[in-house]
Amino acid sequence: MIMSRIEAPRDEDSAAGTLVGRLLGVLPPDSVLTDPDVTASYAHDMASFCPAGTPAAVVLPRTVEEVQHVLRTATDLRVPVVPQGARTGLSGAANATDGCVVLSLTRMDRILEIDPVDRIAVVEPGVVNAVLSRAVEEHGLSYPPDPSSWETCTIGGNIGTASGGLCCVKYGVTAEYVLGLDVVLADGRLMTTGRRTAKGVAGYDLTRLFVGSEGSLGVVVRAVLALRPKPPAQLVLAAEFASAADACDAVCRVMEEGHVPSLLELMDRTTVKAVNDLARMGLPETTEALLLAAFDTADPAADLAAVGALCEAAGATQVVPAEDAAESHLLLQARRLSLTALEAVKGTTMIDDVCVPRSRLGEMLEGIERIAGKYRLTIGVCAHAGDGNTHPTVCFDAQDPDESRRARESFDEIMALGLELGGTITGEHGVGVLKKEWLAREIGPVGLEMQRAVKKTFDPLGILNPGKVF
Amino acid sequence: MIMSRIEAPRDEDSAAGTLVGRLLGVLPPDSVLTDPDVTASYAHDMASFCPAGTPAAVVLPRTVEEVQHVLRTATDLRVPVVPQGARTGLSGAANATDGCVVLSLTRMDRILEIDPVDRIAVVEPGVVNAVLSRAVEEHGLSYPPDPSSWETCTIGGNIGTASGGLCCVKYGVTAEYVLGLDVVLADGRLMTTGRRTAKGVAGYDLTRLFVGSEGSLGVVVRAVLALRPKPPAQLVLAAEFASAADACDAVCRVMEEGHVPSLLELMDRTTVKAVNDLARMGLPETTEALLLAAFDTADPAADLAAVGALCEAAGATQVVPAEDAAESHLLLQARRLSLTALEAVKGTTMIDDVCVPRSRLGEMLEGIERIAGKYRLTIGVCAHAGDGNTHPTVCFDAQDPDESRRARESFDEIMALGLELGGTITGEHGVGVLKKEWLAREIGPVGLEMQRAVKKTFDPLGILNPGKVF
Incomplete structure (x- = not known):
């Protein structure tokens, strides 16, 4: 036929x-x-x-x-x-x-089901993250994963790359919201993994194997996602520090004291200036590091006051809680503009994604500054500081071959530093093509061999997204 | 040598x-x-x-x-x-x-590290769950997974079976607390998976593949576990219902309204009576279903009041909040005694572990009662109701061959019912030997084939826990 x-x-x-x-x-x-x-x-x-x-x-x-x-x-x-x-x-x-x-998969964009009792959504892979987030909000629910690109990125892409976002310090990453999948295998067969129940341990967890596999094991065509009750609106506080080390010390104190902020973000001086240059946000340019903390608890003002005190104890030069939701929103907008703003500095960026134990965050930032000096480059850092997940962003002129070479070398040196500090080369962006030579350095030869063996099990002909991950 | x-x-x-x-x-x-x-x-x-x-x-x-x-x-x-x-x-x-x-692995029982800033523990597999829980508490931290056997079960066993517990409705299962593993493979090679950072997506998520794999893919010899800040002590409420259907309706209302209880448990009349018979707990035997709800929030009394009102709206005949921590503890003790108490009814039990979408919990309980009648058996049900995870417990005399046969048949019929309702044959106990014939019915032929292929990838000679899972 x-x-x-x-x-x-x-x-x-x-x-x-x-x-x-x-x-x-x-x-x-x-x-x-x-x-x-x-x-x-x-x-x-x-x-x-x-x-x-x-x-x-x-x-x-x-x-x-x-x-x-x-x-x-x-x-x-x-x-x-x-x-x-x-x-x-x-x-x-x-x-x-x-x-x-x-x-x-962008045309497979239907939300098939939203169930407030079971707190799940069933979606096709092409649903845009923000579309889903808004749809579940109408049911009093929330789908927490919020990558910076949430207005345009798709759930299928989020699953493929195991995306994070600003919310992760409290709500975790995409992986934690994927309960079950329908996957088309390399040979065209359809496989269902996981469940639509709150719990389930029938057989190996193939669902999680597909999350973050970058389309190299199969093609996700349907996902059952866990939802949460919609939290209260979050209130944000901004704290200025005279050094990145002090800001990192504040992060450690906040987490050590048992606080559960809904976000805990850091922007270094370079990033703050870039955002002001791009959007005249009026952020304080005298600061070496700006920390944003937020709570979506029953009494966010009280939580912010406690965190503000810890920031002061760590040497914050100024602590300014947002007056209301509008001011909170503005501060988050500034944070979300960071990568775009850094791109405007020299025309091109390489955005790294090294995640270290949060106790090593200060050493990481210090090392990045050293590397920027060594390679005579502007490297702005914004970070999901509460997770230890830094996005050192190398700004360079792609027309300048020498600067491009230095950019690439500094990028690699940042990854090496992350591994030295007990971290990972990628907290939430994935390996793709960009970091595949680094994967072996992180997971070692046995890990690499077993990962390749898993790939071969699902894709014996090697037709699925070849040349990625490995 | x-x-x-x-x-x-x-x-x-x-x-x-x-x-x-x-x-x-x-x-x-x-x-x-x-x-x-x-x-x-x-x-x-x-x-x-x-x-x-x-x-x-x-x-x-x-x-x-x-x-x-x-x-x-x-x-x-x-x-x-x-x-x-x-x-x-x-x-x-x-x-x-x-x-x-x-x-x-019971002699490999050292807690190697507890870090309150990074909120992780590094442990050997033989550490007893309760020993770890108490150790991290001293640092103001909590390791949430709390299977009923928590005083004796080991972390390695919890990882192998992907254990749940009472806390899961708020805090999730063991899998969500395992960040990284050291695993000895079938051929003796040592592999490290995952990370010790809050986030990380370098390569396939082999960590989660090992969680719940029942020792059939490798032997876990070290685990990096995520910890949480220790929550406030929880306060418990007991609600009595004239029918299991009303109790299940209350569960749905509580979840639909966006509440996040730290536990939401159900004991049916048979279970309540068994617990009273065993331990003279003084639970109300006139009730058809007893619901226990708890909150470990900043204001648990207020949350319990709201949930109590929802229970009454669903037809609760009596709603009794615990006066204090001691009364709360007693109620939980009664719940934790359930399986032991049901075992005393006829000497032997088969404990099922069917998890259904919580919106189908009422149908599940109704079906179990029908099955108990059909097979002329006592089947007590305790359930992690907030998760839809039921433990229908068939009580029988193992010396009576006919009753034993009926027990086995009813057990299977309960699993079939769970699958019909969109559930899973195992919410937290695993497949093991007991349910391996049922795995294919749940995951289908393609899923089963790929699961077997994964097994073969890690254990080509089939020496690791053969005859389990499949």
């Missing part, structure tokens, strides 16, 4: 012709893009310095069956498949490889 | 002789038990109806190197290895197989 609908391949391009013909056997024409100008726009995510190839086609399926057909076809023809969400990732995990099918 | 220390095997038992000799090449004599009377006492956990074989030896290593030696030896000789904690499990996952080495 399908075969009869295949057009004869053009001589000069018979492999691609066969592929596209097979795809069009089941997918409608508007779901299979082959115009090189169009497909090129799907070639890469938001990471710098990551090679991206030329796709043979971009497919935009609307149903599980269509995804299965794409994978079956790719298996038959041994064509690589690169699953994609909104391409807001920062590690090149969604970058095309030459001759691949880009499998964009 | 090792070979020269092996004693010549006895003729009649050369395989076992070689095995024991090889083990004694590295482990001290007091760590290798072969007296059949002694080894028999390690043959099974606390599950009924699960076959257990005769071990060739029980080894009690004290170091990672000794565990590696055991696994290397087992690989060389193709001898099955059954990892064990305190054998408090309820699915036969720790049961010996004939000729196996029982690998008891």
Whole structure:
């Protein structure tokens, strides 16, 4: 049936012709893009310095069956498949490889179910994070994971990269909200993992194996997500410090005293200045480090007062609680602008994602400053400080080969420092292309061998997002 | 070197002789038990109806190197290895197989580190749950997972079975507290997974793959655990209902209204009576269902008042908040006695562990009552009601073959009902031997095939806890 609908391949391009013909056997024409100008726009995510190839086609399926057909076809023809969400990732995990099918899940964007008693949502992978967040809010619920790109990134992408966000210090990462998945395997078979119940331990936890696997083990086509009751609006406090070390000391004191802030963020002087330059936010530029703490508890003002006192004890030069929700919102907006603002400094950035034990955060920031000096570079740091998760952001002029080389070297040296301090090369952005040479250094040869073995178990032909993670 | 220390095997038992000799090449004599009377006492956990074989030896290593030696030896000789904690499990996952080495991790019981800033503990697998819980409390911290057996069960066993407990409705299960692991693989190699940071996404999440794998993928020899700040003491409320349906309605209302109780437990009439019979607790025997709710918030009395009102709206005949911590403690003690009390009813029990979406809890309880009638059996139900996790407990006389058969059949019918209602055959006890025929029914043929493939990836010779899970 399908075969009869295949057009004869053009001589000069018979492999691609066969592929596209097979795809069009089941997918409608508007779901299979082959115009090189169009497909090129799907070639890469938001990471710098990551090679991206030329796709043979971009497919935009609307149903599980269509995804299965794409994978079956790719298996038959041994064509690589690169699953994609909104391409807001920062590690090149969604970058095309030459001759691949880009499998964009953005059209599978239905919220299938929201249940306030069971506190779950069932969604397709293309649902935008903010769309889901707003939809569940109407039911008095919250979906906590809030990556900076939450207005555009998709749940499928969040699952693929195991995204974090500002909320993680209290609410954890995406992985903790994924209860069950429907996954299309490399050969097109559909597998259901996990559960829709609050608990469940039937067999190995394959759900969590897929979270953060960057589309290299299978394609998520449906997810059961855990929700929480919507918390009270959070109130934010800003504390200025005369040194990054003091700010990190404050972070340690806050956590050691048992506080549970809903966010605990740090912006260094470079970042503060960049945000002011971009958006005239009026942040205090005399500070060496600005700490933002928030609580969404029953009495956030009381919690902020306690945290403010700890900041002062750690040497804060000024502690300013937001007067109300509007002021809180402004402070968070400033924080969320950080990466964009740093990009404006020199035109290009490499955003690192090193997470260290929070007790080592001070050493990490000190080391980053040393590395910036050594390589004569501007490196701004914003950090999910409560998690020890830093985003050292190297600002450079991509037209300047020497500065680009120094940027790349400093980026690597920051990762090495993170590992030395007992940290990880990636707290929430993933490995992708950008850090795959670093994975072995972090997890060691036995870990790497077993990870490769897992990959081979799920994708024996190596067609799923090849060249990523490893 | 090792070979020269092996004693010549006895003729009649050369395989076992070689095995024991090889083990004694590295482990001290007091760590290798072969007296059949002694080894028999390690043959099974606390599950009924699960076959257990005769071990060739029980080894009690004290170091990672000794565990590696055991696994290397087992690989060389193709001898099955059954990892064990305190054998408090309820699915036969720790049961010996004939000729196996029982690998008891109970002597590796050191708490290596507790860090209040990073909020982590690093432990060996033999640490008893309650010992860790008390140790971290001294630092103002809490390790939430609290299976009923917490006074005797080990962290390694908790990780192997992905244990739950009373706290899960607020604090989640063991899996959510395991950040990183050291695992000895089947061939004796040591692998480190995960991290000691708050976040980390470097490579596939092998940590979670090991949690709940019942010792069938590797042997956990060290764990990095996440801790939380110690919450305020919880205050408990008891609500009586004239029907289980009303109690389940109350559970749904409580969760739908966005409350976050620290526990939400249900005991049916049979369980209440059994507890009174065993321990004269003075629980109200006129009730059809007793609901216990607790809060460990800043103002638990206010939260309990709100929940009490919801219980009354759902038809509670009486709502009694505990006056103080002592009364709260007594109520929880009654709940924790449930399984022991039900065991006293007829001498033997089969404890099921079906978890359904909490919105289906009423149907589940109704179905269990129907099944009890059909099979003319006493089935007491206690449940982590807030999670929809029921423990229907079939009480029977093991000396009566007909009643035993009916017990087994009713047990299976309860699992079938759970699956029909969108639930899982096991919320927190695991598959082990007891439910392995049911796993395929829950996860389907593709899921089962991939789970088997994962097993084979980590244990190609099939020596790790064979005959469990699948």
